[in-house]
Amino acid sequence: MSEASAGVLRLEPLRAWRFVAGKVSALGAVTSPPYDVLEPALVRRLTDADLHNMVRLILPRDPGLGPSRYDEPARRLSGWQRDGVVIQDVRPSLYVYEQQYGDAVLCGLVGSLGLDPARRVVLPHEDVMPHWVDDRFELMEATDADLEPILLAYGGGGVASDAVDAARAGEPWLVADTENGAHHQIWRIDDPAVLAAIAQELAGHEALIADGHHRYAAYLERNRREPNRPGTEVGLAMLVDNDRHPLTLDPIHRIVPGLSVDLVSSRTPEGWQVLPGRVEGVPDRIAITDGTSWVTLRSTEGQVTPTVALLHRVLLPAWGVPADEITFHHVLSDAIALAGPQQAAVELVAPRMDQVLQSAARGVILPQKATSFGPKPRVGLLFRTLD
Structure with a gap:
C-alpha cells in the first residue's frame, strides 16, 4: 500500500465469485445471514435447504477441532470452484447491491476496501472479542477467501451515489430471493471512467464500520502477518451512502449472569x-427483568455517551458483576426467555447515529455488540479470493 493511498478511503474493483444458477437449487437458497446473527434453528434450516449453502463454510461449529475445523470448508470451496458451482467474474467491477426487506432497503457498492490500520478514514466504533477475531481469521486463512462482506456507511455522497442509482436503472446482473422474504439484486459497474470518478470522490470521505468489526480486525491481522502478499491490503466490503440510503440502527440486548432485579x-x-416496571418512552433507558418483574433505569444527568457504554463502564462495575460471561441477543424475546432470578435480561435502546459518529470521530470505542446496523448484506451472493 503506497503512502499516497493509505490515508484515503478506497473501494477497489474486484473479480467477484458467485454461484451459478443452474448448479444450485436457487441462488437465494445458498445464501445466509452473517455468522454472528445465526441462531441454531436457522443454521439447521439453511443447511438442509441446499448442499451448497454458505453456512457450510462460515459456521462449522466444532471448537474442539481448533483451527483445523475450517479445513473441510476450505476443501468444500475448492470443490465448488473446480466443479463450476461458483465462477469468477471476467472483469474487475464494483457491484451495486440492493436488498429489499419489508420497508427497509440496503443499497450500496461492494468492492475491495483498502485497510486503514491508523483509523484515519475507516473508523471502527465497537470493541471486539479476541476469540471471534481469531475465528474469522482462521476461516479466511483456511479458505484464502473473504466470504462475508463487512458493512460501512458514509455521508454526503455525490458521484458514487449517482453511479449507484444509474446502475439500478438497468437490468440486474443477478437476482435472488431468500427464505426471509428479502429480494436481492446486483448490478455491475466496470466502465473505467465511472470507476475512476467513484474512486476520486470516495477519496474525500471517511467511512464508519457499521457491521463486521471482527471481520475487519481479521483483515488487519492477515495483512499484519503477510504484508507483502497481494490481496491482503484489502478486504471484502459494502459501502453505503447513509444520507441517500439510510441504514437501520437497532440495539443488541444482553443476558448478564449474576445480575438480579434486587441488585439493580x-x-x-x-x-x-x-x-x-418496564417504562416506555424514556430516552436512553435501560430496562432489566428477571423474567417476572422489571425495573427501568433513567439517567438524571443527561448524556451524550451512548447508554450501552454507560452500562459497561459505570453500571456493571457498580453492581459488581463481571462482563466476561455476558451473552448478546438481537431479539429481545430470546433474551427474556433466558432471564431468571440470578441472570437478568438487559433491554437497551439503540444509540443515535450522531452518538455513534461522534464517538468514532473522537476515537472512542464502544463496548462490543453496541449496535446492530442493517439490513446486513447477505452472505453468498458475492465473495472474493486472494488468488
Whole structure:
C-alpha cells in the first residue's frame, strides 16, 4: 500500500465469485445471514435447504477441532470452484447491491476496501472479542477467501451515489430471493471512467464500520502477518451512502449472569433513577427483568455517551458483576426467555447515529455488540479470493 493511498478511503474493483444458477437449487437458497446473527434453528434450516449453502463454510461449529475445523470448508470451496458451482467474474467491477426487506432497503457498492490500520478514514466504533477475531481469521486463512462482506456507511455522497442509482436503472446482473422474504439484486459497474470518478470522490470521505468489526480486525491481522502478499491490503466490503440510503440502527440486548432485579434496585449509583416496571418512552433507558418483574433505569444527568457504554463502564462495575460471561441477543424475546432470578435480561435502546459518529470521530470505542446496523448484506451472493 503506497503512502499516497493509505490515508484515503478506497473501494477497489474486484473479480467477484458467485454461484451459478443452474448448479444450485436457487441462488437465494445458498445464501445466509452473517455468522454472528445465526441462531441454531436457522443454521439447521439453511443447511438442509441446499448442499451448497454458505453456512457450510462460515459456521462449522466444532471448537474442539481448533483451527483445523475450517479445513473441510476450505476443501468444500475448492470443490465448488473446480466443479463450476461458483465462477469468477471476467472483469474487475464494483457491484451495486440492493436488498429489499419489508420497508427497509440496503443499497450500496461492494468492492475491495483498502485497510486503514491508523483509523484515519475507516473508523471502527465497537470493541471486539479476541476469540471471534481469531475465528474469522482462521476461516479466511483456511479458505484464502473473504466470504462475508463487512458493512460501512458514509455521508454526503455525490458521484458514487449517482453511479449507484444509474446502475439500478438497468437490468440486474443477478437476482435472488431468500427464505426471509428479502429480494436481492446486483448490478455491475466496470466502465473505467465511472470507476475512476467513484474512486476520486470516495477519496474525500471517511467511512464508519457499521457491521463486521471482527471481520475487519481479521483483515488487519492477515495483512499484519503477510504484508507483502497481494490481496491482503484489502478486504471484502459494502459501502453505503447513509444520507441517500439510510441504514437501520437497532440495539443488541444482553443476558448478564449474576445480575438480579434486587441488585439493580439496591446498588445503582447516583445519576440514575430506578423506576418500577418496564417504562416506555424514556430516552436512553435501560430496562432489566428477571423474567417476572422489571425495573427501568433513567439517567438524571443527561448524556451524550451512548447508554450501552454507560452500562459497561459505570453500571456493571457498580453492581459488581463481571462482563466476561455476558451473552448478546438481537431479539429481545430470546433474551427474556433466558432471564431468571440470578441472570437478568438487559433491554437497551439503540444509540443515535450522531452518538455513534461522534464517538468514532473522537476515537472512542464502544463496548462490543453496541449496535446492530442493517439490513446486513447477505452472505453468498458475492465473495472474493486472494488468488
